[in-house]
Amino acid sequence: MNENGFRDFLNDLEDAGQLKHIKKPVDCRQLSSLGDQVNEATIFENIIDYPGWRVATALVSTRKRLAIAMGCPENRVAFEFESKSTRPIKPISVKSAPCQEIVMEGDNVDLTTIPLPMMHLFDGGPYISGTFAISNDPEHGSNVGCYRLMYRTPNETGIDLVSPSDMRFYYQRALDKGEPLPIAIAVGVHPLDMLAASYKAPIDIDELALAGGLRGQALEMVKCKSLDLEVPADAEMILEGELLPIGWTADEGPFGEFSQISGDVKWNPVFRIKCITHRRDPIFYMLQMPWENDWLAAPVTEAAGLQALRIASVQPVDIRAPVGSCGYWSLIASIKKRPGEGKNAVAALLSVAEVKFVIVTDEDIDIYDPDELDWAIAFRVQANQDAIILEGARAKHIDPSVKSWLLGKGGLPTTAKLGIDATIPEGVPKILYRRIKNYGRDRFKLEDFE
Structure with a gap:
């Protein structure tokens, strides 16, 4: 029998201190509410009226536990x-x-x-x-x-x-x-x-x-x-x-x-x-909705984004599908940019499934820091040159903004997609983006004066 099955993953979570056991009787109508409150992956050991059954939940409701499943850093x-x-x-x-x-x-x-x-x-x-x-x-x-x-x-x-x-x-x-x-x-x-x-x-x-x-x-x-x-x-x-x-x-x-x-x-x-x-x-x-689904969606969306960039001959540095957009609708990526590749990267990432919002930055931007992203957008973007809008692209019904209820039974919605090229514009010297560095910062240490 395989050594990487469902129960093997439960054992991995147990070994990592990420699995909680609740032995008190629990009603089926209580399971989801309790699962939403737990900090660890959880097994309910005693389900009222269902002898012999157990219920597991919140197994991958954090990036950390998903990384345990993948066997790699987050x-x-x-x-x-x-x-x-x-x-x-x-x-x-x-x-x-x-x-x-x-x-x-x-x-x-x-x-x-x-x-x-x-x-x-x-x-x-x-x-x-x-x-x-x-x-x-x-x-x-x-x-x-x-x-x-x-x-x-x-x-x-x-x-x-x-x-x-x-x-x-x-x-x-x-x-x-x-x-x-x-x-x-x-x-x-x-x-x-x-x-x-x-x-x-x-x-x-x-x-x-x-x-x-x-x-x-x-x-x-x-x-x-x-x-x-x-x-x-x-x-x-x-x-x-x-x-x-x-x-x-x-x-x-x-x-x-x-x-x-x-x-x-x-x-x-x-x-x-x-x-x-x-x-x-x-x-x-x-x-457990939504977080388990969202964290499962994120690496799939990110990997598809990496593949799209490589097919477009763009070298990715890092990529992120933010959980705020459910790991599904947005992609943020940093790249090693050659001339014109900011726009190519935006176009490639907008082709991924139902992704509808994309930001592409240079490799000097930490895409996990919202202030860094805001800085790049503020000083490297001209709206009339660096914002790309695609209309009539594939969408998903659960996005209320696509008004899928107007389509009738079995209808498939479409959406508009927005991409922002937040890389250093062609023709602008990189020295103009040289960050502030305090004089003597490498030599003068605060602890020497306390």
Whole structure:
């Protein structure tokens, strides 16, 4: 069995003093509120009315814990992700797996036997927030993504499939034929697997091999009990079923989005579950919104930005997807600039997924210091020359400013994007940006006069 599974990560957190155990009885309706208050990753050991189940949450709600998952310093997470993503390792198949120790099929399928939490005040129902969703297309092969599920009935959920994605594309192809799309949902996988699943990879890239590259070893996969799909053997729980061929017709939401906003009701497909399998002593993973989602989004966005810069022949120094924009909508980068590359870098970063705001600086600017960024924008930017606006670019529904409610069922929104080239302008001597340095600072020490 792999040594980089979900439970191995829990052990890593324990060893780092980052895992808390709560043994007092907890109701499912209390889980999210308590998870929002903890400082450490937490396992609730005693869930009322769900004997044998535990619930883990806040596993990657800080950059520090994400760095533990990646096995690197906090400021190298994006670079480590980028490096490992270039060395994919194909998954391997196994005959048996812990995720299938308990099997519920047919009429025995019952989501109410799982401790599904009520997460936010205005949510449309209990949610499964941390998923690893696997689908397959006859032409394009397997795909993995992360899509939340809202409880509807004991064997049905809603699924958030409004944004552009490969699985949405697969579903549309099946829908055009009047056919359901078989999918399998794994819950309780290593955070590196979820990073691979959320990476905006080209459709011909195997996210399972990417996850293997991030782990440094092949994922072990086992065949589903009711579908011709394979799932991670070391997962905690698997939901097997199909997206019904009804299109975007069922209400789903509201939900507390990773945008830190309580979202609106959406029209989405329905996921009908044929089989549930899980470990004998399962741990349900409640991905705590918004911070776990935001910190998982940041290195994926940053790594995509690094790749975009390199493709544009721009040498990056550092990059940051601020958590204030949810690790998703903004990118700030410093570069080793050659003439014209400030604008090239802005254009490259604006091409990343739904990133809508970009700042590019020279390497002398600390992009983690907001005062440094303000200084660069104040003295290196002319608005009519260094601000770039792109209209009609791809957007995401949960950004209220795109007014997605005007689009109707299944409509895809667009947005305007803004980039600021805050590098030293061409033609301006660098000496004009020489910083103040006090006379004798290197020779005169305050402690000598105290």
